[in-house]
Amino acid sequence: MSEGIGASVTRKEDKKFLTGKGRYTDDINRPGQTHAYFVRSDVAHANIKSIDTKAASSADGVVAVYTGEDVVADGIGGPICGWVVPCRDGSATKEPPHPILANGKVRYVGDHVAVVIAETLAQAKSAAELVEVEYEELPAVVDLEKASSATEIHKEVPDNCYFDWELGDEASTDKALKSASRVVKLTVRNNRLVPNAMEPRAALAEYDDISESYTLHTTSQNPQLTRLVIAAFMFQIPESKLRVVAPDVGGGFGSKIYVYAEEAVCTWASKKINRPIKWTADRTQAFLSDAHGRDHINNVQLALDDNNKIVGLRVDTICNLGSYLSAFAVSVPTYLHGTLLSGVYDIPAIYTNVKGMATTTAPVDAYRGAGRPEATYLLERTMDAAAREIGMDPTEFRRLNFIPKDAFPYQTQVALQYDTGDYEPQLDKAMEMIDYKNFETRRSEAAKRGMYRGIGVSTYIEACGIAPSAVAGALGSRVGLYESASVRVDPTGTITVFTGAHSHGQGHATTFAQIVSEKLGVPLANVDLIHGDSEKNSFGMGTYGSRSLAVGGAALVKALDKVIEKSKKIAAHLMEASVEDVEFKEGKFAVAGTDKEKAFGEIALAAYVPHNYPHETLEPGLEESAFYDPLNFTYPSGAHIAEVEVDPATGVVKVVDWAACDDFGNLINPMIVEGQVHGGIAQGIGQALLEDAHYDENGQLLTASYMDYCMPRADDLPSFKVGYTNTPCTHNDLGVKGCGEAGAIASPPAIINAIIDALSPLGVTDMSMPATPQKVWKAIQDSQSIAAE
Amino acid sequence: MEIKDSYKLPLSKERVWAALNDEDFLKKSIPWCEKLERRSETELAAEVKLKIGPMSTRFTGSITLSDIDPPNGYTITGSGKGGIAGAASGSAKVKLVEDKDTTSTTLSYEVSAQVKGKIAQLGSRLIQSTAKKLSKNFFGSFVKQLEDMDKLK
Amino acid sequence: MYSTKYVKPNSTPEALEAIKSLSEGKFLAGGMTLIPTLKQRLASPDGLVDISGCNLDTIADEGETIKIGAMSRHVSVAESPVVKKAIPTLASLAEGIGDRQVRNRGTLGGSVANNDPSACYPSAVLALKATVHTNSRSIAADDFFTGMFETALEEDEIIESISFSKPTKANYVKFPNPASRYAMVGVFVAKFGEGVRVAVTGAGEGGVFRHKEMETALSSNYSSDSLSSLNIASDGLISDLHASAEYRANLIKEMTKRAVV
């Protein structure tokens, strides 16, 4: 069917967005609504000596001013950490308290000190200026490498180290390093990023004193989890007394997974003042207080034998988790990073150690790719460095070390078992798409124009669709990672799907409907999707980690199978046939070997007008639910190749061509998949060339607006060539793997490798992210002055 | 950030040192200073209205003198809060070196500046230039006053 | 934004009267810098005097010069047949300021009066020997820019128009800050019968400035070769997150080379 799986149908949700009818949190208003504004710390690290709210409380329009003391008095807890890991020494991850309004101490610029609630936002802002906070300043902790010996940030976190974790076999890896014929060493830094979803975070909270329940509209990727955490862990109220709705959400990229102080404060305060409270971040607040991403330093050692086969890999990592442990901060650099270190390569010995450090910077958590871009970056940079060292073409060196296609399922040395994959055809196709073999001609042509042209390859794997709950639980996760789906068939055969996943740009209203259309043979127009409302949807885990389709879609298939199964029974009754003889095809139930058939709509009607119905064996109605817990991660993989031109006089790097060949398994809507790839690549190019969150030595964020934080714009990017190979996932019914993060995972090393390739004639051998014009120019100058000496 | 400069004054070290400790002199030297009141030997309360382009913010704070080594120099630190704009502080190590013939003195300074809050978040491109400009204005007008007085004599 | 009073007079004298009646009033031209500043509450004028109704937006060819009204929007300058014909590079400079929405609102007078060290227009004013006409006097470009965000303008003085001399040859090349897109270095080179003027914006701690060494070199030989042996000093150049003074010095030379074609 043309609207089913595999069709590039246009999106059902587009019209509302295109006509300005999208309904984001800040678009919603409630009668009697007040406005909240947060007083934030402007120092990175300090004891709070006093907070004087007197003047603010009596200012025009002010309804209430609250501080940490009020939070403590009401027994409100802070957001919890959703995943912890054991340390090397057997101790647990150190989890310091994370108060929603500062309790005696501030730990980063932007930390919430007080909230002012007033009739208008302008009044709240003006009153906030009157809140006098006296600080006793403490030294800021900004330098990640020196954090362990810096001033203590939390008394619960000795040496500012939240955890010191390891994975893999240290002894065998060190042995491999010792006996190797060559060890390639590289230190790379994964720059700190600010996710920057275009819709800033917002919350609208209200309390109903009759039902004694709260409603929170918020910008969340997983409203159900927000509800669980706020109700059960922070407020200790019955979960049923809190409804959380995430309406249209303008992008997330990880930053809207977590429960943030602001939404909890507004919810708590809405009962205290018994009026609705709205809070919307401005962009600078977003820069200061959204969870940031990445910020790793990785020391890599890659051991090769005489035949240039990899025999071992050791990676020692320190990562910056910021001032507090955000919800999934611990899992990102550990189980979403360490476990990916085998990449697409057959590596017999791997060991990794990760130290998660506290600093006086904003909390760091998952950002598009979450751990996997860091793993891919260090590995793909090192693969290129190794190829250069041994004088081998980087694609040939990769090929030599790929996991062969007959080795699947492949057990890595870092816990994961890849179910399926075939890496050579991806690389072949990407090379063909970019015309790899004629690159040198293009390089010489560019040289005539005074430009240095380079080509860079990245072959990646990622683990999506996290994860079997039991496995995740054993590894430290405190949540399950299944997904829910309900299919409600109306009497006339139209369908409403309820999912626990959340769409904030991914196009679920379309792709989920395509699955229904394919399975039930109904037109796309007859399928609606409801998501993001704890009052309507079953418990689910939301959307992140490219999981919606691989887990949520799989749950939907299970629910649809139940609908079909029941429908068959109804059809058998109506057609007086045995259930075994009823076949369902293209929306029709037919009795094999006869011309008897019933349309899906007729079955639906019979289910709800059950005059002729097998009441003794079947309940009326047609509505089924399913929960799906994945059997394994899914493993998308691919090859991305970037071509860049560097202007040696200015250091400007221009991305001139891009080829991506990815294996996402089966595609539900290739048009949407392609859009996800484009967006991911753009964010990866942003990381590699433009974006950098920069704190000065006092912990002041100097890149807190688009004046200084460089967002990719249309003229920074090329058009992309996107292609696919397909080895369907073996353990979900759709054969899908997930595509949301691939571009952001694959692209940064491709670019940096291309820059190094371009500049290697000048003697440049290393480049850190972001490769800004100034940095590239300086590297060229430095290498030339070395050459001159 | 390193901001340094020096001036040669046709005056004795003692004369320059006295001026460095004279609040009227300081007040006239501090750019856009609207108020300066001595609180103690080493502390003065200050109010400055800082104008950088379209920005115009009143900073209230203090001027403190430390590392006092008469008549060879001191460290003068100004720090103030600018309300919603954030806070700023600048510290100048001032050194006086008399020439061999004792007819002139070289005043040299080294400034370090720190900003907090909105000014840091939004104005990073201007921090260094502004700090340099303010230091230059301060020492420039300090020196000019001294020279003018000298001429009057 | 703090509360403030908005008035829109119909002439320059009315505007001057309006600003005098305020204790800390501000002229509002295009508002591209002022309004974002007010939104951040980094200034609190008690009134805004919008001068867009004062008929200050005519563009005329006056023979030796072209005279552009201070309230001419960047888009009007970019699209003006008069400017395109007489000083095409001035039109293309305007075409390259900010984004299309900034060009639709931002004005020549606002940009020049503000003298942001990263603005494009001041370099054109300086390189094209412009004269700034205010309500009370005419100021030569060389006397107009006095420092970062500072000009010779008195508190209550309005720029009414600017006359730009027609060069025999001119070009403006800018290297934008990758994030803000303001000029990190912008070089305006203008050749006149009596010599070459080179104005640099985006780079100087004191705002826009003329680069005398390059002027001398180009006046004797108007070609990029004459710049090759020049060593551009980094003293007095801005150093920030995006570009050190040394890198800016390199860009000044490089942009000038590209401007001299």
Next chain:
Amino acid sequence: MGDISLTINGKVETHDVGDNTLLVDFIREKAGLTGTHIGCDTSQCGACVVHLDGVSVKACTILAAQAAGSEVTTIEGIGSSDSLHPMQEAFQENHGLQCGFCTPGMVMSAIELVSKNKNASEKEIRDGLEGNICRCTGYHNIVKSVKAGAEKMGV
């Protein structure tokens, strides 16, 4: 405070607001048209782009008072769900939007861009969208949409 009156999408809107009210707040809060978004505080993201007397402006960087007496067109004013503007259609057909937050501003900029330059090349389109930031699409499909939109508009 005082009445400010302007026409939005053909309808006269008169509201008693402070002189310091931004046009974007007037549109969102007073006229109730929430399709115009606010995505930054430094006039860069372009989520708030509307047309003021036919030219595109960032509604966050202009006072409602400055727009008094003018005609404002917002995303709600260019087409309806039954009859999309050709540029809106082109965005849908070419998957030029994902989360939809930047989309209204992007579409409003795109309409002005192609009405001034009907045969805009890819480079011209990319340069012409400098004032609009999108975090989702990587711009590839936006550029495609704008090209297709120009053809559809037959400008």
